Amino acid sequence: MGDRGYRKAGRRCRGKAHQARPVQKAVSDFKLTTTGIGTISELALLRDIGLTYNACAMTSEIAIDxxxxxxxxxxxxxxxxxxxxxxxAAGRPTDRVAEELGQVMLLSGGKLVQELTPxxxxxxxxxxxxxxxxRFPFHTDLAHWLIPPRYLLLxxxxxxxxxPTMILDGRAIASDVGADLMGRALVRPRRPRRGEVRMLxxxxxxxxxxxxxxxxEYLKPASHVGELVFSNFQNRVEEATPTAAVMVDDGDVLIIDNWRMLHARPAIAPNRRDRRLQRVYLRSLA
Incomplete structure (x- = not known):
């Protein structure tokens, strides 16, 4: 089922209820006839109609609108x-997959892939x-940097x-708090970076x-407005209902927009201490 099949199924999916059967057949054909390979459009279609799938998106097939x-x-x-x-990423090194999906960022020491274990x-x-x-609290990665990494790949x-990795839409929370107030809220890193404390x-x-x-934890209010907004934002984070992004199998990948979304980790039970992820930061997506 190629891009043409996806677009056709998408048109049917947007039609009347009695037209749903051809969509189910098209998706069923995809699941039965492929060998675990599909375009990102096809993965999105399966996600949107609520079916369970386990397919591999070929990065060479990422299309440009x-x-x-x-x-x-x-x-x-x-x-x-x-x-x-x-x-x-099943059967493939993480660094190679990351380089195909976007522009990777090397951290200090030249380390590209970071191991994350409880x-x-x-x-x-x-x-x-x-x-x-x-439990890890909700945060954006490297928030104390002047320009944090745009995306993180797990x-x-x-x-x-x-x-799972728990996710909240930070931009939506910021809108509720007030975009102007968020822009006026000064904070500072908890510790100096490269010997300098920069207002953010x-x-x-x-x-x-x-x-x-x-x-x-790593940002502290640095003004009166900062204190008010910081407290308001945190209250809304605690009241919000997060989304659970689940990865179970070796090779599953989660990409998060680090300029928009907050993420957190649940507490780790004794029988889950062998959970293992790898992380790569990306400047942009392919």
Whole structure:
């Protein structure tokens, strides 16, 4: 089932209720006749009509929308703020998959792929050091940077359905708090970075998109408005209902828009301590 089949099924899906049967048949054909390979459009179709699937999106088949110039992957990320790609990295190294999906970022020390495993204790300047196996709070990664990474890619090595990555739409929360107030709210990193303490705003622009930064541990209010907005934002985070992004199989990949979405980790039970993810930061998507 190629892109043409997807577009046809999509038109049927938007039709009347009695036209749903051909869509089910088309999706069934996809599941039966492929060998676990589908385009991102097909994965989105399966997601939208609520079917369970376990397919691999071929990065070589990511199409570019001629009108917007954005790839299908970027459009999906823009739509929901995150994308789950089941099985896309199965049998393949994480660094190679990340390089195909976007422009990768090397952190200090030249490390591209980071290993994420639950730890009861760790260095005090990390979430594992602060929270151990307890729940991690909602945050955006590297919020204390002037320009944080745009996307983070999480690749599942060993996952569990009851230990998902929890996601909240930070841009929606910021809108509720007030975009102007968010832009005036000054915060500072908890610790100096490169010997310097730089004032930051909870909402800023890079010239094209808004950046929402949030980390209750590593950012501290630095003004009266900052204190009020910080408290208001945190209250709304605690009241919000998160989405669970589940990765279970080796090769499942989750991409999160780090300028928009907050993410968190549930507490780790004793029989889930072998959960293992790998993380890569991306400047942009392919």
């Amino acid at each position: 001629e009108g917007s110039g954005r790839s299908e992957l970027r459009m999906l990320a823009d739509l929901d703020g995150y994308v789950v790609l089941p099985g896309i 730890k009861a204790t760790s260095t005090p300047n990390t979430y594992s050091g602060l929270f151990g196996l307890d 690749r599942c090595i060993r996952g569990y359905a009851d230990v 705003r909870l909402r800023q622009s890079d010239g094209t998109d808004d950046i929402i930064r949030w980390d209750i």
